[in-house]
Amino acid sequence: MLQLLRGWRERGWNVIDRTAYAKTWQRHGGSVATHPHFVERLSALAEMPVRYLGWERGGELLAAVPCWGRHLALSKDVLKQAGKRRLFDLGNAEVILPIAETACVPVRQQMHYVCELNHGRIENLREQSDQLAMARPPENYKGRYRYNLRRDLRLLQEAGGHLKPIGELTPAERAAIYSELFERRWNFEVPGKPRLAEVFALLDEFMAGQVVFLGERPIAIQILYRVESPKWVSYEYINGGFDPDCDKLAPGSVLTFVNTQDAWAEARAKDKQLRYSFGRADREYKDLWCHRVPVYQV
Structure with missing residues (x-):
């Protein structure tokens, strides 16, 4: 059978x-x-x-x-x-x-x-009831949102914050930082924690984006995977974490701003479409950054 x-x-x-x-x-x-x-x-x-x-x-x-x-x-x-x-x-x-x-x-x-x-x-194919949240061009942000994000980046830097490419960290360092900041943000264990460093090592060449530091202390990280096709560049934003003690510096928003800006700049320089997915359109904050697109299933 x-x-x-x-x-x-x-x-x-x-x-x-x-x-x-x-x-x-x-x-x-x-x-x-x-x-x-x-x-x-x-x-x-x-x-x-x-x-x-x-x-x-x-x-x-x-x-x-x-x-x-x-x-x-x-x-x-x-x-x-x-x-x-x-x-x-x-x-x-x-x-x-x-x-x-x-x-x-x-x-x-x-x-x-x-x-x-x-x-x-x-x-x-048949259409799903769910939708995906795909990053909108930064010029399409609502109202003064883009101005406020630039201000937040400047305030973070004035407070001693800086950005480091995630590629400058080892897979083990990424796993340790992500686990700590994810759990501080969400109050439960990061998915796949036992083999997280192994997964990051396997996918090392595809990990993208920045990590936010305050002095020598990491305070925000996002797990982004990037692949490139002939006509588009795809980013998959899996999840992230930040230090709640630094919430007044808005490190999560600053990091999203920087990562999406960099991705848009890259795709436009290559004259390719950008497909930067925030996953399922299930949270209100995603609507600040994204537009919703239909998806399908078999």
Whole structure:
């Protein structure tokens, strides 16, 4: 029976190797959650094999999908079923499958938060009730908000604050800072804490953004993953933490301002679209920074 179900799900698709998947992703683009290295490295961490499928026409791969059984690879549902729900945290990551602009294919693996870029390229998508919060251009901030953010950055610097690229910290240092500041902010343990340094080491080349220090003390950090496609740059803002004792300096807002400004500047310099996701549009503060976009599911 299982073989029959898999045959139905995969009809029209052929098994491909990870190299072919990576080439398809680099050609047609994707998101953080479908990037070849994210899929391969986090699947190895979870000890779950990946089955790569490709849709071919005229000798060309027009689409590809990485699978964990009947789900998209890195699925929260699969991790939960295996008792590994908190092994790593990708939040409610935007899903962009590598699919050619001219293609429209049936995808039968279960997936959520599929990007509007795949709408019209996957024939069986249906809209979710949830939406994603995507960073708005800074010139579209409401009222005097942009002015206030610049003022907050200046006040932080005058108080002895400064910014350091997260890449200047080791994965172990990032994990320690993130754990402490996340738990101080939220009063519960950071997801995936036991193997956080290992995850950050695996994904080191994709971690982006700054860390806020007051003197030598870290007071705000955000976990940002960045990947680049031919026509867009994708950022996935997973979560963050800050020191509540420094709340009057607004380090979290300052950090969001700096990180999003840097991302917009980079994308515009490369003449690419920016897809900077804050995850599910479920908190009021995200509306200050973002506009809401529809997402889809299979």
